[in-house]
Amino acid sequence: MKELVITIIALGVFSMFYPVIADAGMYGEVYIPEHELIGFFDENGTYTIFAGIKNKEYFPIVPTVKISVQDSNELIVKEYKLAAIMPENMLPMKVQIPEVKSENPILLEPSITYEKTVESFTGGYIIYDDSLQILDNGSLIGKIRNGGEDIFEKFRIYALIKDKDDVIIDIASSDIYESMKPGEVFDFKLMPSPNIAHNVDYYSCFSFGDDAIMPLTVKQNDDTFTFRYTANAWFTDAEFSDDGSELSMYSLNGFPLPVVGSFEFPTNSIDEKYDVTLNGEKMVKGASSKDPKVKFTESVETLQSIDEMGNWHLYFEVPEAFQGNVKISGFKENDGTATVPDEIDLTNLIYYEIEGGELIDIIAKPKKASLILNINSFEDGKLLLKINDFLVRPFDNGEFIAQIHSEPGLFNQETETVYITDEFGFDKGLTITIPFKKGAEKIEIFGSYVVPEFGQMAIMVLAGTIIVIVIISKKTNSFSNLFYTKM
Numbered sequence: 001m002k003e004l005v006i007t008i009i010a011l012g013v014f015s016m017f018y019p020v021i022a023d024a025g026m027y028g029e030v031y032i033p034e035h036e037l038i039g040f041f042d043e044n045g046t047y048t049i050f051a052g053i054k055n056k057e058y059f060p061i062v063p064t065v066k067i068s069v070q071d072s073n074e075l076i077v078k079e080y081k082l083a084a085i086m087p088e089n090m091l092p093m094k095v096q097i098p099e100v101k102s103e104n105p106i107l108l109e110p111s112i113t114y115e116k117t118v119e120s121f122t123g124g125y126i127i128y129d130d131s132l133q134i135l136d137n138g139s140l141i142g143k144i145r146n147g148g149e150d151i152f153e154k155f156r157i158y159a160l161i162k163d164k165d166d167v168i169i170d171i172a173s174s175d176i177y178e179s180m181k182p183g184e185v186f187d188f189k190l191m192p193s194p195n196i197a198h199n200v201d202y203y204s205c206f207s208f209g210d211d212a213i214m215p216l217t218v219k220q221n222d223d224t225f226t227f228r229y230t231a232n233a234w235f236t237d238a239e240f241s242d243d244g245s246e247l248s249m250y251s252l253n254g255f256p257l258p259v260v261g262s263f264e265f266p267t268n269s270i271d272e273k274y275d276v277t278l279n280g281e282k283m284v285k286g287a288s289s290k291d292p293k294v295k296f297t298e299s300v301e302t303l304q305s306i307d308e309m310g311n312w313h314l315y316f317e318v319p320e321a322f323q324g325n326v327k328i329s330g331f332k333e334n335d336g337t338a339t340v341p342d343e344i345d346l347t348n349l350i351y352y353e354i355e356g357g358e359l360i361d362i363i364a365k366p367k368k369a370s371l372i373l374n375i376n377s378f379e380d381g382k383l384l385l386k387i388n389d390f391l392v393r394p395f396d397n398g399e400f401i402a403q404i405h406s407e408p409g410l411f412n413q414e415t416e417t418v419y420i421t422d423e424f425g426f427d428k429g430l431t432i433t434i435p436f437k438k439g440a441e442k443i444e445i446f447g448s449y450v451v452p453e454f455g456q457m458a459i460m461v462l463a464g465t466i467i468v469i470v471i472i473s474k475k476t477n478s479f480s481n482l483f484y485t486k487m
Contacts, residue, residue: 029054029056029057030053030054030055030056030057030061030063030085030112030114031053031054031056031112032051032052032053032054032065032110032112033052033054035166036050036051036052036054036090036160036168036205037049037050037051037052037107037110038050038051038107038167038168039069039105039107042096042254046096046097046098046252046254046323047069047096047097047098047099047100047105048094048095048096048097048254049067049093049094049095049096049097049107050092050093050094050160050168050169050170050171051065051092051093051094051110051168052090052091052092052093052160052168052204052205053065053082053085053090053091053093053112054089054090055085055086055087055088055089055090055091055114056087056088057087057114057116058087059087059116060084060085060086060087060116060117060118060120060122061084061085061114061115061116061117062081062082062083062084062085062114062115062117063081063082063085063091063112063113063114064079064080064081064082064112064113064114065079065080065082065093065110065111065112066078066079066110066111066112066113067079067080067095067097067107067110068107068108068109068110068111069097069100069105069106069107069108070105070106070108071099071100071101071102071105072101072102072105076097076099076100078095078097080093080095083209084117084120084121084209085207086120086121086122086207086208089207090160090205090207091158091205091207091209092158092159092160092171092172092205092207093171094170094171096234096252096254098250098252098323118386118431120208121148121152121155121208121209122148122149122150123146123147123148123149123182124144124145124146124147124148124152124180124208125144125145125147125206126142126143126144126157126206127142127143127144127145127185129143131143131187134200134202134203137191137197138161138191138192138196138197138198138199138200139189139190139191139192139197140159140172140189140190140191140203141187141188141189142187142188143185143186143187143188144157144180144185144186144188144208145183145184145185145186146180146181146182146183146184147182147183148182149182150182151179151180151181151182152177152179152180152208153178153179153180154176154177154178154179155176155177155180155208155209156173156174156175156176156177156208156209157173157174157188157190157206157207157208157209158171158172158173158174158205158206158207158208158209159171159172159173159190159203159204159205159206159207160172160203160204160205161190161192161196161200161202161203162200162201162202162203162204163199163200163201164199164201169192169196169199169200170192170193170196170200172190172191172192172203173190173209174188174189174190175189190203216228216229216235216236216238216249218238218239218240218247219239219240220240220244220331221240221244225240225266226266227263227264227265227266228263228264229261229262229263229264230262233251233252233253233254233259233261233318233322234251234252234253234254235249235250235251235261235326236249236250236251237249237250240331244331244333245329245330245331245332246327246328246329246331247327247328247329247331248325248326248327248328249325249326249328250324250325250326251278251280251318251322251323251324251325251326252322252323253318253319253320253321253322253323254321255320255321256283256320256321257320258317258318258319258320259317259318260315260316260317260318261315261316261317261318261326262313262314262315263313263314263315263328264311264312264313264314265311265312265314265331266311266312267306267311267312268331268332268333268334268335269332269333269334269335269337270306270337271332271335271337272312272330272331272332273304273330274302274304274312274314274328274329274330274331275299275302275328275329275330276299276300276302276314276316276326276327276328277297277298277299277300277326277327277329278296278297278298278300278318278319278322278324278325278326279296279297279324279325279326279327280295280296280322280323280324280325281293281294281295281296281322281323281324282294282296282319282320282321282322282323282324283319283320283321284320285320293321293323300316300317301316301317302314302315302316303315303316314328342365342366342367343363343364343365344363344364344366345361345362345363345364346362346363346364346371347359347361347362347363350362350385350386350387351385351386352373352383352384352385352386353383353384354375354381354382354383354384355381355382355383356377356378356379356380356381356382356436356438357375357376357377357378357379357381357383357436357440358375358376359373359374359375359383360374360375360376361373361374364450365450366450368446368450369392369446369447369448369450370444370445370446370447370450371387371392371444371445371450372442372443372444373385373442373443373444373445374441374442375436375440375441375442375443376441377436377437377438377439377440377441378438379438380435380436380437380438381435381436381438382433382434382435382436383433383434383436383443384431384432384433385431385432385433385434385445386431387432392445392447392450393447393448394420394447394448395447395448398421399419399420399421400419400420400432400445400446400447401417401418401419401420401445401446401447402417402418402419402420402434402443402444402445402446403415403416403417403418403443403444403446404416404417404418404434404436404437404440404442404443405440405441405442405443405444406436406437406439406440406441407439407440407441416437418434418435420432420434420445
């Protein structure tokens with residue numbers, strides 16, 4: 001007995017000094033627990049994967065999960081970049097891979113890479129008391145609290161849903177919360193799909209997550225064409241026709257009800273008029289998910305508008321349980337008819353921190369490809385700014401140039417040039433810090449491009465806003481964390 005006690009104490013001390021060796025799943029690891037991964041064909045015959053990604057690092061991370069499925073003789077590999085995960089938290093993931101067709105596909109062990117990110121939703125948690133209840137319809141109600149020091153903006157609550165055998169049967173997410181101040185307590189509700197409601201036993205792996213708009217990049221003639229969409233349907237494999245006038249995609253709506261696709265395209269011509277044709281199969285209204293789908297090809301009604309910065313917004317309905325091809329025609333070559341404003345005020349839309357002064361405003365100059373930050377500096381200090389590739393892009397060598405303008409001295413206004421060489425990624429935010437001296441009045445950051453390739457939409461995304469229209473609207477259910485916003 002004495003030897004056993006000594007052994008336990010020794011192991012405890014050993015694990016304190018060598019935690020990674022003592023428990024490979026305890027510290028310094030991002031992984032999917034074996035019992036938190038499942039692949040199956042859903043009620044519509046679409047191969048679906050549920051998983052929970054665990055962050056055992058000491059800092060927030062953004063994971064990229066590579067899923068591999070052996071589908072008969074074919075190996076299907078997909079990569080998914082997800083939202084930020086706080087330390088000691090698990091993020092639920094739900095993906096569908098319609099390419100899987102064999103009766104007995106084999107879900108291989110996923111691989112995960114990740115990158116360190118800034119903290120987001122730190123201190124948010126579920127309140128475990130009598131308010132946390134599972135209702136007769138399988139839904140969960142409860143309360144959440146912002147126990148951190150920052151305001152949470154544009155977020156959802158996610159969770160895994162399990163049955164009495166501890167098997168994942170669904171992923172649930174709440175509606176979007178606009179803003180939550182430190183100390184506030186909100187009610188939340190999570191609902192399962194109706195077809196599995198009777199199997200719900202409990203919810204687990206609660207997580208606070210961003211809501212984002214999905215970007216797609218495709219080759220158009222000799223250029224790249226990047227656009228964004230938000231929908232409960234999935235769009236992939238985008239491809240332009242040889243003349244660049246038609247965009248084709250594969251789409252999947254896994255819900256037994258219609259959803260709305262909301263697209264934003266950079267404008268080449270004020271005369272562009274889009275037509276949408278769906279070619280695939282869908283569930284007939286009122287039919288059961290067990291009934292066979294009907295094949296069809298038809299043009300669908302669209303709603304098209306242009307924002308004040310000249311970018312197109314296209315909306316159309318994706319039918320119940322649709323699976324097939326979507327063709328959008330009407331794209332034109334750039335004819336110079338689309339214009340952008342000379343200045344855009346981004347003061348309240350970009351996260352910044354300043355020491356040694358105060359920031360007056362942030363102005364984007366699209367035609368000069370620069371951001372101007374007007375400041376009052378009381379002493380030597382620094383300005384921290386969070387930007388991303390949809391806001392401003394570096395030059396070809398990966399650098400930005402910042403010019404710091406100070407109060408006039410003996411030789412009139414003084415200008416200092418700083419080269420910013422921090423790594424910059426297309427789909428992740430970037431934090432840059434620019435030092436300045438007492439008397440600095442303006443900092444101008446130059447790059448190869450500044451808003452508005454995506455115009456007003458870029459501004460709305462930077463503010464954490466999802467486009468909504470009155471007549472037809474649907475919220476996205478994406479885990480992607482692409483943009484940083486002012487908290």
